[in-house]
Amino acid sequence: MTVILNQSFTGISIGAVLLLIALGLTLTFGQMGVINMAHGEFIMAGAYTTYVLQKSISSAGVSLLVALPVAFLVAGAMGVLLEWLLIRRLYVRPLDTLLVTWGVSLMLQQLARDIFGAPNVQTTAPDLLTGNISLGGGITFANSRLFILGLALLSVLALTVILRFTPLGRRIRAVVQNRDLAEVSGIATGQVDRLTFFIGSGLAGVAGVALTLVGPIGPTMGTNYIVDAFLVVVVGGIGRLKGSVITAFALGVLQSVLEYSTTVSVAKVMVLVAIVAFLQWRPQGLYTLRTRSLA
Amino acid sequence: MTTTTTTVTAPPVSLLERLRVPGGFVLGAVLLLGVAPVALSDFRLSLLAKYLCYAIVAIGVSLAWGRGGLMVLGQGVFFGLGGYAMAMHLKLTDAAATGETLPDFMQLYGTGDALPWWWKPFANPAFALAMTVLLPMAVAAVLGFFVFQRRVKGAYFAILSQALAAALAIWLIGQQATTGGTNGLTDIQGFFGYSLDDPVNQRMVYFVIAAVLLLLMALARQLFVSRYGELLIAVRDSEERVRFLGYNPANVKLVAYVVAAGMAGLAGALFVPAVGIISPALIGIVPSIGFVIGAAVGGRASLVGAVLGAIAVAWAQSTLSDAFPAAWTYLQGLLFVVAVGFLPGGLASLWAVLRKRRTRTGTPATGETA
Numbered sequence: 001m002t003v004i005l006n007q008s009f010t011g012i013s014i015g016a017v018l019l020l021i022a023l024g025l026t027l028t029f030g031q032m033g034v035i036n037m038a039h040g041e042f043i044m045a046g047a048y049t050t051y052v053l054q055k056s057i058s059s060a061g062v063s064l065l066v067a068l069p070v071a072f073l074v075a076g077a078m079g080v081l082l083e084w085l086l087i088r089r090l091y092v093r094p095l096d097t098l099l100v101t102w103g104v105s106l107m108l109q110q111l112a113r114d115i116f117g118a119p120n121v122q123t124t125a126p127d128l129l130t131g132n133i134s135l136g137g138g139i140t141f142a143n144s145r146l147f148i149l150g151l152a153l154l155s156v157l158a159l160t161v162i163l164r165f166t167p168l169g170r171r172i173r174a175v176v177q178n179r180d181l182a183e184v185s186g187i188a189t190g191q192v193d194r195l196t197f198f199i200g201s202g203l204a205g206v207a208g209v210a211l212t213l214v215g216p217i218g219p220t221m222g223t224n225y226i227v228d229a230f231l232v233v234v235v236g237g238i239g240r241l242k243g244s245v246i247t248a249f250a251l252g253v254l255q256s257v258l259e260y261s262t263t264v265s266v267a268k269v270m271v272l273v274a275i276v277a278f279l280q281w282r283p284q285g286l287y288t289l290r291t292r293s294l295a
Numbered sequence: 296m297t298t299t300t301t302t303v304t305a306p307p308v309s310l311l312e313r314l315r316v317p318g319g320f321v322l323g324a325v326l327l328l329g330v331a332p333v334a335l336s337d338f339r340l341s342l343l344a345k346y347l348c349y350a351i352v353a354i355g356v357s358l359a360w361g362r363g364g365l366m367v368l369g370q371g372v373f374f375g376l377g378g379y380a381m382a383m384h385l386k387l388t389d390a391a392a393t394g395e396t397l398p399d400f401m402q403l404y405g406t407g408d409a410l411p412w413w414w415k416p417f418a419n420p421a422f423a424l425a426m427t428v429l430l431p432m433a434v435a436a437v438l439g440f441f442v443f444q445r446r447v448k449g450a451y452f453a454i455l456s457q458a459l460a461a462a463l464a465i466w467l468i469g470q471q472a473t474t475g476g477t478n479g480l481t482d483i484q485g486f487f488g489y490s491l492d493d494p495v496n497q498r499m500v501y502f503v504i505a506a507v508l509l510l511l512m513a514l515a516r517q518l519f520v521s522r523y524g525e526l527l528i529a530v531r532d533s534e535e536r537v538r539f540l541g542y543n544p545a546n547v548k549l550v551a552y553v554v555a556a557g558m559a560g561l562a563g564a565l566f567v568p569a570v571g572i573i574s575p576a577l578i579g580i581v582p583s584i585g586f587v588i589g590a591a592v593g594g595r596a597s598l599v600g601a602v603l604g605a606i607a608v609a610w611a612q613s614t615l616s617d618a619f620p621a622a623w624t625y626l627q628g629l630l631f632v633v634a635v636g637f638l639p640g641g642l643a644s645l646w647a648v649l650r651k652r653r654t655r656t657g658t659p660a661t662g663e664t665a
Contacts, residue, residue, distance in 0.1 A: 035450050086636055095366050096635050098453060099591055102584055103631030110624035227461050227580060230454045238450075265469025272462045276441055276455065283445040 002138045007260045008253055013145035015252025016152040020210055021229040022236070022244045023155055024203035028079075029230075030238045031176050031196045033094035034087055037101040039229070040222020041108035042078055042201045046071035046208020047217040048116060054123050061126035064209070068151075071205035079201020083194055091193075105222070112219040120216035129213060144213040151210055155203060156245055162199070163241070172196055235275055237285030247286060251275075319599065320513065327505040337494040344501040344569040346609040347508050351562035353590045353605035354508075354515050354598065355555030360587065361595035362524060363551040364531030366449075369456030370559045370586040372463045373431035375578030377560030379467075380430055381567045382480035383414060384423030389484045391418075399482070400475045411473045420487065424564075431560030432553050439552040443545035448534075457580060464579035479574025486568040500568045507565060508602075511558055515598055518554070527551055559586070592634040593641050600643025 021043060028036050050067040057063035082104060090097045129147050132140040163169035171192045174182040183189050211221065232251060236243030251271060258267035279285075331343060352370055359365045386398040395402070397410060417423045438459065442452055467474045475481070489496040518524050529537045530544045537544050567573050576582075586605070593604015608630075615623040634641060638648065 029450070033450065035453070086632065090636060093639065095449060095453060096639065098366070098368075098450075099584070099588060099635040100632050102588075103628040103635070105628075106631070107625050107628035110621060110628070114621060223580070227454070227458050231458055234451050234454055263469055265466045268465045269462045272458050275458070276438065279447050279451070279455075280441055280445050283447050283451075 003260070004257075005139050007256050009139070009141050009145075011253030011256035012249055013142070013149060013252070014256055015249035016145070016149040017207070017210065017214070017225070018229055018232050018252055019152045019245060019248035020148070020155060020207035021204065021225050022232040022248055023152075023159060023241075024200040024207070025229055026233045026236065026238065026241065026244045027159075027196055027200035027203070029233050030240070031172060031200075032087070032091060032193055033238075034090070035094065035098040035101070035230070036082075036087075036200075037098055037226065038082060038105040038108060039101075039201070039204050040224075040226040041105045041112075042075040042204035043208040043211065043222040043225065044108070044112060044217070044219065045075050045078055046205030047212050047221060048112060048208075049074050049205065050209045050212045051116075051121055051123050051217055059126075060124050061128060064126055064129075067209045068206060071209045072202035073205075075205025075208065076198040076202030079197045079204075080194055082201075083197040087197070088190065088193065109219045109223075116219075118219065120218035120221075122216050123212045125213050148210045148213065151206065155206060156241065159199075159203075160241060168192075168195060231272075231275055235278060235285055237287040240285070240287040243285055243287035316516070320509070323512075324509055327509065328502065331505075332498060332501065337497060340501050341497050341569060342610075342613065344497075344504050345566065346606045347501075347504045348562045348566040348569060349586065349589060349605045349609045350602045351504075351508050351511060351565070352559045352586045353593070353601040354511050355558035356587055356590040357595055357598050357601035358515055358518065358527075358558075359551045359555035360590065361597070361601060362519065362531065363527045363548055365548055365552060366453040366587070367456055367552065367555055368453050368580075368587060369458075369460040369583050370555070371460045371578035371580070371583035372456075373435060373556040373559035374563035374566070374582075374586070375463060375467070375573065375575075376431045376434060377427040377563030378567050378573035378578070379474070379480065379563075380417065380423055380426040380560075381564035382483060382573045383417040384420060385483045385485060385567065386480055387414070387418045388420075388487075392485065398480075400478070400480075401472065414473070427564035428557045428560050431556040431563075435553045435556030436549065439549045440545075443548045443552075446545070457583065460578065460583040461580050464575040467575045467578075475574070477575060479572060479577070480567075481572045481574070483567060483571045491568055491571060497569075500565075504565045504569060507561065511561075512598060512602065519598065523547070523550070588631055588635075591641060592630060594643025595641060597641070597643040600641050604641060604643075 021039070024042075025036070025039055028034050028039070046067075049071040050064065053067045053070060054060065054063040057066060082101070086100055086104070087097055090100060125144055129144045131143050133143060133146065134140050161169075163172060171182070171187050172195075174185070174187055175189050175192050175196075179189055182192075208222075211217075211225075215221070228251070232244055232247045235251070236245075236247035254274065255267055255271050258270050262270070327347075332340060335343060352374060356367060356370060359367045390396065390398045401410075417426070438455070442455060447455070467479070468477050470476065484491060486496065486500060489499065491497065491500070526537070526542065526547050530542075530547045534544045537547070563573065563578075566577075585608075589605030589608040590601035591604070592608055593602070594600025612623070612627070615626065638644060640648070
């Protein structure tokens with residue numbers, strides 16, 4: 001029982017990381033059908049931002065708190081730049097964005113290698129986040145994991161509030177549901193796209209800050225997560241927050257429970273099989289946006 | 296009033312135009328089979344053999360992606376299945392030649408004396424050869440059937456095929472004892488009784504690869520001009536209309552995906568004797584995208600463009616990445632961005648685009664839909 005609970009907690013923390021990464025993707029993917037492979041490199045940018053800030057701010061706790069908004073802005077700015085330079089030209093060919101942003105991600109990885117060196121670097125976690133919380137009966141939960149879970153849930157909450165209750169959120173939802181109709185209703189869709197990209201990429205930066213607590217920082221760190229995060233978006237239903245939240249935790253728990261009963265590699269394959277099987281049942285993902293389009 | 300004669304025959308085609316395709320084919324054959332083996336050193340020829348393997352994958356990519364609009368991001372899976380099937384057989388014959396029953400790496404990791412059951416059939420050359428093509432096709436058929444039948448498409452399909460590549464690579468790495476893990480299957484000595492150390496036999500391998508490439512290009516070209524080829528383009532451009540006409544687009548797409556997988560498998564199988572190694576690093580997400588990129592740079596919809604693009608990118612990769620590792624990565628990224636973003640028809644369309652620009656300035660070159 002203890003083992004199962006511990007394993008589930010591990011799964012939930014994997015899910016929290018996935019959720020943080022997938023949140024930004026579900027925005028950019030859902031809003032514009034853009035497959036942004038450079039999302040992983042925005043995560044990396046957030047992580048390196050944390051690293052740089054920690055070099056100048058001695059207190060690990062303060063630097064982590066400062067890093068959250070700064071990483072959001074840095075990654076968000078990179079996202080806007082990418083959107084403005086390249087992606088806005090590719091809205092008619094969404095699949096090609098995958099290859100174009102892959103080229104961008106190669107360049108960004110090399111840039112990181114040139115600036116920070118190829119070897120991984122590390123940040124020190126604040127004392128508060130290094131310990132474990134014991135829930136009795138041998139069940140423990142790492143503080144850093146708890147922090148990431150909190151961060152993920154906070155991001156979901158913030159995003160929900162923005163999408164539901166702000167004028168910007170209304171415009172974003174309008175563009176997602178029917179771009180042309182939104183355009184003729186007087187919404188500047190180009191501007192909405194750019195803001196959406198800013199938020200989505202910024203969330204990748206926040207995810208990068210979180211990842212510094214659980215692993216090393218390196219030029220290729222984003223690539224490790226990007227495919228899993230895309231799977232979360234696909235299974236959850238494109239552009240649906242609720243779907244991403246449920247899927248991220250479900251896949252995280254499934255992965256860690258399977259890992260325990262088999263091996264890491266077999267678990268990966270089994271998760272993929274489960275996803276293909278799931279798509280037989282719901283080809284458009286867990287939650288679908290009802291539209292009248294045939295595609 | 297003059298009677299207007301409506302001719303049903305096609306407009307007159309010049310002799311040059313009519314000879315273009317067979318002429319190009321013969322030219323390619325002469326270059327590959329006649330000129331290259333004479334002009335290139337043994338070392339360069341074996342490099343070219345490796346690039347031609349990538350070109351064989353590109354034929355399938357051109358079929359499935361260029362013609363069918365299926366973004367096949369997991370070709371590394373099929374390349375790997377073909378490669379591993381071939382390498383398993385060659386490792387077993389290598390071991391048998393020295394009187395062993397187990398391949399060298401299995402002895403090293405001490406997995407016991409018994410060969411794993413799924414290795415055993417690969418001792419048979421006919422079985423192994425058949426598997427290099429049938430195994431990838433079977434995997435593609437299963438995945439494709441489930442995915443296309445439920446109308447999972449576009450980005451969903453691209454991501455699923457990519458996830459499959461990641462999963463296979465991770466699985467292979469995890470099975471150190473039976474697949475060689477991260478190292479893969481290395482140090483392959485012989486090729487159906489011929490020693491691969493001998494440059495003469497290396498040349499033979501090159502000729503086999505070049506011949507297979509030419510054969511598959513001819514086959515793909517026939518497929519392109521056939522009724523099926525037109526149906527495939529129709530599905531790419533308007534799947535719903537094809538459905539309304541009474542065809543099942545899922546089957547059309549499945550055939551393209553399965554054929555492309557078989558070609559990638561064959562390429563992987565030929566890659567093993569040409570290079571002497573197959574490993575997870577050659578088949579994961581990064582190489583899988585690489586297979587698509589070569590075709591995209593050259594021109595996905597044009598068979599010759601895709602093949603030449605794959606060869607050119609592989610060539611640039613190995614020559615430039617040694618000399619300028621950092622600069623090459625930037626250049627590579629830039630190449631993908633420019634070629635895919637601004638020249639969707641690839642370099643094959645450059646000439647047509649330029650000609651259009653000159654005659655009709657102001658009209659942007661429109662790309663096809665992805």
